Amino acid sequence: MAKEYYELLGVSEDASQDEIKKAYRKKAKKYHPDSNSDTADEEKFKKINKAYDVLSDEEKRKKYDRFGKQGVEGNARAGQQRASQNFQDIFEHLFGGGGRGRSSGQNLRIQTSITLEEAYKGIEKSFQVKRRKECPECNGSGAENGNTSTCTECEGQGQVRQVQRTPFGRTQTVTECPQCNGTGNIPETKCSECNGEGLTEQKETITVDIPSGVKDGQRLKVAGKGNESNGRPGDLIIRVTVEPHDSLERRDNDLFTTAKIGVGDASLGTQITVPTPDSEIQVDIPSGTQPGQVLRVKDKGMPSRRGRRTGDLFIKVDVEIPEKLSEEQREVMEELRREKEESKTFFETVKDFID
Known part of the structure; x- marks a missing residue:
């Protein structure tokens, strides 16, 4: 229930x-x-x-x-x-992390903007980031001459254990040793380049394939490209912003647009050109199309990142009513109205006859 x-x-x-x-x-x-x-x-x-x-x-x-x-x-x-x-x-x-052992480095977060067309096709982008990486001078040891001694705080384990009384009962926690930062060793003389930390901030160019179908606000993860800690790097998290399109609105994987046509085209039918993120396409407008009517074009929306159904394109028809008519246009409209009235009268007469 x-x-x-x-x-x-x-x-x-x-x-x-x-x-x-x-x-x-x-x-x-x-x-x-x-x-x-x-x-x-x-x-x-x-x-x-x-x-x-x-x-x-x-x-x-x-x-x-x-x-x-x-x-x-x-x-x-x-x-x-x-x-x-x-x-x-x-x-x-x-x-405090209950038993995870040595911690990984921190994640790095950056943001990038792409167009709807780029989100449709996918795009390769390069980013220059600053990451904390192993010091090239001391190879991450933190020691000027490479000489280190065993950390007395953790006895070379890189971890310290504590037992606490908590609302859960007695709980053992394992955390990174604060004395040696989880390395298990203490430099005898600190490296002048990294001041004994074993890490320095370094620039790196990272190239990322942003997949087709990516959505606005979606986050992509590049494993191992964040800051390092004890040789274990965090990840690079990229937040993608998809810029608004001039004539297309995206809702999930479907696209929506508006097409303006004249009264005559709505009455008689016509063919119009409609933009998509891939190219322009020709769409048939059937005769008798009403103002506000929505036409659907299958598989002309956005692709799915996971290879599922491609979205559709929806076209709302906006019939433009002229504020002023030329004499010729007025005559045509009057003729259409007369034909409509005559047709209506004819069918009413037939209905009465049948009844």
Whole structure:
């Protein structure tokens, strides 16, 4: 029944997102399998994660309220992973990373802008970034002459362990040694180039293939091109902005545009030229097209990054009504009106005769 997920978190069906989040944190702490408490319950924890994933997402929550589990069942695995990661963030914030060992370097973040045409075809772009990398003078040892001694703080392990009493019970945490920055060694004489850190800021040109179908605001990851720490680099995160197009509007993978035609073309039909990110195409406007009518051209939208269905192109027809008519235009319009009235009278006469 639709109430099950609400009952798992202990909230009402009209609970706010803030109430749902607070309830999830409380339940997750209680049942987390690594909490070393009497209430630890892995199966219960998984169910709570699943419930939180659905109820914390407004679209999924609407589907769940309307259709129950069947409306959201397809997203179960991804949901559990996302909810688990949500709690892992809380866990690490409280206990300092709980057993991850040596940390990776920090991620670098940059931003780039591309046109809709470039998003359609894909493009290769190069970026010059400044990264903290292994010092070339000391090969990352931090020592002027390469001579180092074992760190006495961590006894060469590069890590220090602490046992803390927390709401979860007794928890052991493993963190990077602050004395040697995780290397396990202390330089006898600090390198003059990096001041003993073993890292220096260096410029590097990185070339990236931005794939076709990329969306505005999407983030691309280049693994291993962030700042280094203990020989373990972070990643380069590129946020892509797709610039607005003069005549095309993108919604997901579909494209929308407006075409202006005259009254005569709408009545008789015509052919128009419409832009796409790839090229201009010819589109037939059927006779009798009404103002505001939308025509659909299949597979002329944006490609999908994952090779799924290509979007469509939708054309809204804007019929321009002239404010002033020439004498010749007026005569033509009057003739059309007379023909319409005569046609209407004829069909009414036939209808009366049949009746």
